[in-house]
Amino acid sequence: MGVDWLQRAVPQAQGLHPYVPGKPVEQLLREKGVAEAIKLASNENPYGPSPRAIEALRHAVAEVHRYPDGNATSLKRKLAEHHHVSEVEIVVGNGSNEVIELLIRAFAGPGDAVVYSARGFIVYALAAQAAGAHGVAVPEADGLSHDLDAMAGAVDEATKVVCIANPNNPTGTMHAPAAIQRFLDRLPREVVVILDEAYYEFVAEALGDSWRRLNHPGLVITRTFSKAYGLAGCRVGYALCPAGIAEVVNRFREPFNVNLPAMAAASAALDDHEWVMARVARCREQRARLERALSAWGVLGGHSHGNFVLLRHGESQQILHALEAQGIIPRPLAPYGMRDYLRISVGTEAENDRLLQALEAILAKDGQR
Secondary structure, three states: OOOOHHHHOOHHHOOOOOOOOOOOHHHHHHHHOOOOOEEOOOOOOOOOOOHHHHHHHHHHHOOOOOOOOOOOHHHHHHHHHHHOOOHHHEEEEOHHHHHHHHHHHHHOOOOOEEEEEOOOOOHHHHHHHHOOOEEEEEOOOOOOOOOHHHHHHHOOOOEEEEEEEOOOOOOOOOOOHHHHHHHHHOOOOOOEEEEEOOOHHHHHHHHOOHHHHOOOOOEEEEEEOOOOOOOOOOOOEEEEOOHHHHHHHHHHOOOOOOOHHHHHHHHHHHOOHHHHHHHHHHHHHHHHHHHHHHHHOOOEOOOOOOOEEEEEOOOHHHHHHHHHHOOEEOEEEHHHOEEEEEEEEOOOHHHHHHHHHHHHHHHHHHHOO
16 A cells, blocks of 8 residues: 555645646647747746857857756846945745745745735745745735735735735736835735736836845845746746845755856846847837737736737637637636636747737627627
8 A cells, every 4th residue: 555645745735736837848749749939828938048048058068067056156146236235135046936845945935925816926926835834815906906905904924925916927917116115014024025026128218226125124036037038947936125124034055056057147147137028118119019019909817018919708718729729828726716817928029919819700600709
């Protein structure tokens, strides 16, 4: 008789499930038997990384027989210059996802609470449960936006960490800095506040310098190279935080958690900022184009501030299957309790042409539109 390993696991393993990423292209090709497919499910940069980042990757490959710098010194130095902060105020990770998990694990455990928006990034809930903490999911007042008043009201003596995504994934909503500061002013000084700015580059002019603009002793701002910088496959993220918080988190950080090519590519990408922001501008133009079409067809789920759009339709699952049959992969949002929604990443102009052509035909069929 086999061992029931789930019963042998720590209590928080019960009901815990792995994060489910967007469907890979290879899987769709196998399932549908189509010749080619485009992935619009994971909010990747369709233009790829900058030329400087690609060149840095090529050079770094020759050194992969060596361990990387465990302290990520050169990357931290470059980030410190970029943000005008001290290197001791930076934590690097295997994507901002790992940084968020490390923060929650470092500061919340059994008997503690982590507060987040019910339709915020699902990793907040997964990380809280994995740490053995109690996750407090606060409903959105409008179904899409963080209800900051309700979130502040949910904070009590057990609360150790609060998570805010701004802009939010998967809903695309955003709060102005003044609203975030009013929220921060209501929180106890000893609470760690993770401000997840994975999509910062798409709203940089609206948010400004969050690190200097916002004020709270426990404020941590997380960023990533996976979205605007086009390095999703490298997995590099980081946090800007008080040195004391960084020192604690680094006790939990695994050695060499950012690999050598990833560090080289991220450092080079920071030197190619104008190239990156030009692609961000192109993405925003294409996002507006997609939202105009969805609005005209009556299926726009709400305005997005990220590099994705929301489609809302009562038959969203049928639309999902119809798009996949044509080699187009969107992201269903049922895991967030948003069964009528699909999240669709902004692709290149050609990819968006293909999406809109397919979507228009699907919606027009049988009078769905």
